[in-house]
Structures are given as C-alpha cells and as structure tokens.
Amino acid sequence: MENSDWHACFDCHAARLFLYARQWLPDRASAEDAVQGGFVKVWRGCRAGGSPDLPLLYAAVRSEALDLLKGHARRRARETKVALDGAGGDGWWEDDPLVSAERAAAVRTALEQLPIEQREAIVLRVWSGLSFPEIARTLGENENTVAARCRRGLAALEKLLPEGCRESL
Amino acid sequence: MNRFENDRGEQEAEAAEGMILDLARLRPATPRQALRERIVADLAAPLSMETTSSARSPTPAPRSFAWLGERMLWAAGGAIVAAVPLLLQPRPLPDEPQVMAAEPQAIAAEPEMIAAEPQGDVAREPFAEESLAWSDDGVQFIDGQIPARVIRHWVLERFPGADGEGLVRPREDVFVVPVALR
Numbered sequence: 001m002e003n004s005d006w007h008a009c010f011d012c013h014a015a016r017l018f019l020y021a022r023q024w025l026p027d028r029a030s031a032e033d034a035v036q037g038g039f040v041k042v043w044r045g046c047r048a049g050g051s052p053d054l055p056l057l058y059a060a061v062r063s064e065a066l067d068l069l070k071g072h073a074r075r076r077a078r079e080t081k082v083a084l085d086g087a088g089g090d091g092w093w094e095d096d097p098l099v100s101a102e103r104a105a106a107v108r109t110a111l112e113q114l115p116i117e118q119r120e121a122i123v124l125r126v127w128s129g130l131s132f133p134e135i136a137r138t139l140g141e142n143e144n145t146v147a148a149r150c151r152r153g154l155a156a157l158e159k160l161l162p163e164g165c166r167e168s169l
Numbered sequence: 170m171n172r173f174e175n176d177r178g179e180q181e182a183e184a185a186e187g188m189i190l191d192l193a194r195l196r197p198a199t200p201r202q203a204l205r206e207r208i209v210a211d212l213a214a215p216l217s218m219e220t221t222s223s224a225r226s227p228t229p230a231p232r233s234f235a236w237l238g239e240r241m242l243w244a245a246g247g248a249i250v251a252a253v254p255l256l257l258q259p260r261p262l263p264d265e266p267q268v269m270a271a272e273p274q275a276i277a278a279e280p281e282m283i284a285a286e287p288q289g290d291v292a293r294e295p296f297a298e299e300s301l302a303w304s305d306d307g308v309q310f311i312d313g314q315i316p317a318r319v320i321r322h323w324v325l326e327r328f329p330g331a332d333g334e335g336l337v338r339p340r341e342d343v344f345v346v347p348v349a350l351r
Contacts, residue, residue, distance in 0.1 A: 006208075006212065007205075010205060010208065014199065014200055014204070014205075015196070015197040015198060015199045015200065016197055018197060018198065018199070018200045019197035019198070028200075028201070031200075032200050032201065032203075032204045032207075035200060035204060036204055036207050036208055036211065039208055040208055040211040040212060043208075043212060044212070091198050092197070092198055093195050093196060093197065093198055094196040094197065094198050094199060096194075096195070096196060098194070099194055099195055104195055107192065107195060122192075125189065126189050126192045126193050127192075127193065127195075127197050129193075150185075151181070151185060154185050154188050154189070155185075157188075157192075158188060
C-alpha cells in the first residue's frame with residue numbers, strides 16, 4: 001500500500017479517532033498516543049492491501065486508550081493537573097464561528113456526565129459516523145445493545161444540556 | 170405492539186436523528202501536526218526496531234541493573250529462609266552407618282608387650298615388618314558421640330640385635346576412621 005494511502009485515511013479519521021480516545025484520556029498528549037498506537041498497529045496489519053477496517057481501527061485506538069488508562073492511574077496526580085490545565089481550552093472541538101464556544105463546552109460537560117458506555121456509543125454514532133453494526137463490532141457488543149445505549153445516552157444528554165443549547169447547537 | 174406504540178417509537182427515532190444532526194455540527198478537533206510526523210516515523214521504522222515516540226513527558230528509564238539487584242535480593246532471602254531450618258534441625262543417627270572418609274587416620278595405640286623390649290643398644294628402627302593379622306571392630310562411638318570405624322592391625326617388627334641375632338617385637342596399629350551416619 002502506498003504511503004499516501006494512510007495519509008488520506010489519517011486526514012479523514014484522525015480527528016474522530018482523537019475525540020474517541022479523549023473519552024477515556026483526560027489530556028491531549030495521551031489521546032494522541034492512543035491514536036498513534038492504534039493507527040500504526042492497524043495500518044501495519046493492512047499493508048498487504050485494502051484500506052483499514054473502521055471498526056478495527058476504532059477498536060485498536062480504544063485498546064490503546066485503555067492500556068494508557070491503566071498506567072494513568074499511577075500518574076494520577078500529574079494527569080489531574082494536566083486535565084485541569086486543559087479544561088478551558090480543550091481540544092475536544094474545532095473552533096467554529098457557527099457554533100458558540102459556550103455551547104461546545106456545554107456539550108462536552110454533558111457528555112462527560114454520561115456513563116462511559118453511553119458516551120462512547122454516542123461519540124461513535126454522532127461524530128465518527130459509524131453505523132450500529134460497525135459500533136457493535138468496535139465494542140464487541142450486540143447491535144441492539146449499542147443501539148439502546150445510544151438511545152438512552154441521547155435522551156440523558158438532552159436533559160443534561162442547558163435550556164438554550166437544546167434548541168440548536 | 171399497537172399502533173400507538175409504533176408511532177411513539179418512530180417519533181423517538183426521529184427526535185434522536187434530529188439530535189444527532191445537531192450534535193454533529195460540532196466538529197472534532199484535529200490532533201496536532203506532530204502526531205502525523207510520529208506516525209510517519211513509526212511506519213518507516215522496521216517492525217523489530219519500532220520505538221513508539223510519545224507526546225507525554227518521558228518517564229525516567231529504570232536503571233539497567235536495578236531489576237537484577239532486586240531479583241538477587243529475593244534469591245538470597247529465599248536461600249537464607251531455606252537454610253535456617255536445616256541448620257537448626259538436630260542430626261538424626263540412622264541404624265546403618267556409612268563409611269565416608271577413605272583416608273584412615275592411624276592412631277598408634279600402646280603396643281601390648283608380649284616380648285621383651287629391645288635393649289638400649291638395639292637399633293630403634295626395625296629393619297623388617299611382618300603383617301600378622303587384621304581385625305575390623307566395626308563402628309564404635311568415641312567418647313559416646315563421634316562415630317568411627319575401628320580397624321586393628323598386628324605387625325611383628327624385627328630389630329637387629331647387638332649380638333647379631335636380632336629381636337622381634339609385636340606391634341598393634343589401631344586405625345580409627347571417622348564415619349558419617351546418614
């Protein structure tokens with residue numbers, strides 16, 4: 001596979017993978033490490049031909065993020081400081097003149113209050129654009145299970161969002 | 170499922186899709202450019218030499234021999250723990266002793282005088298010895314504690330006499346061979 005192929009794949013999925021990794025990891029650097037590890041691992045595996053399987057790519061990043069999270073517990077004090085430092089500026093969303101920073105922060109805050117199972121299902125559905133079968137393969141769960149998680153998560157998210165943010169983002 | 174429930178399910182699905190579209194207007198942030206460069210480096214490196222670079226602050230590498238020292242300490246501790254009961258345990262005395270030392274330790278016993286002592290003018294060194302008999306007395310405990318095998322050997326010594334005829338004197342050698350009982 002040509003070198004340019006992975007660049008195209010990276011351009012298309014890096015931001016989505018990065019947001020997905022951030023659901024576990026509180027700082028940018030760790031999330032980038034997870035994306036790097038997962039991306040390299042999957043891309044090495046698919047060098048023989050073809051583009052990487054998206055659920056496999058997301059599952060690899062998830063695995064890397066969970067591994068980093070284990071080491072994270074040992075560095076809790078330092079990471080907490082990093083997380084607090086990054087709470088303002090953030091790295092979750094791209095700056096967009098059409099969406100106010102206040103609303104973007106409100107969505108992040110609401111997402112962070114959801115259980116991780118619902119949150120990752122929503123992130124994969126909304127921002128990664130995966131179908132329910134693809135999400136089910138990524139998480140190794142039943143398709144109905146992830147659909148239910150997504151539905152319950154969206155309902156909870158709607159309640160958690162401030163009044164002004166519900167009408168239009 | 171009745172018609173009312175079907176309608177309700179469809180409404181929920183539509184509301185969820187509308188919310189998904191609204192949320193999707195937020196675009197995920199792009200990771201830093203350095204991430205791409207790190208992936209380029211990782212993919213360019215041979216698989217066996219891959220050293221994944223990291224954006225996090227590097228943790229100090231462990232000392233190269235720290236792990237060895239720790240394992241040596243554990244091994245030494247284990248050996249000491251194993252040796253202590255063996256050292257404290259009293260040695261049992263089995264019924265059948267085994268001879269371990271092959272080199273006999275000769276203790277010259279006082280010879281029994283069965284012939285006349287050589288005279289003062291007789292040479293003190295015998296010019297000939299004649300082996301008479303051997304006797305194995307088996308294992309005995311010297312002072313009631315030290316096990317040893319006692320072997321006796323009778324020898325007839327011949328001394329040149331002043332008158333030219335010569336003298337004979339018997340001698341008994343007692344070999345006490347320490348043995349280890351197991």
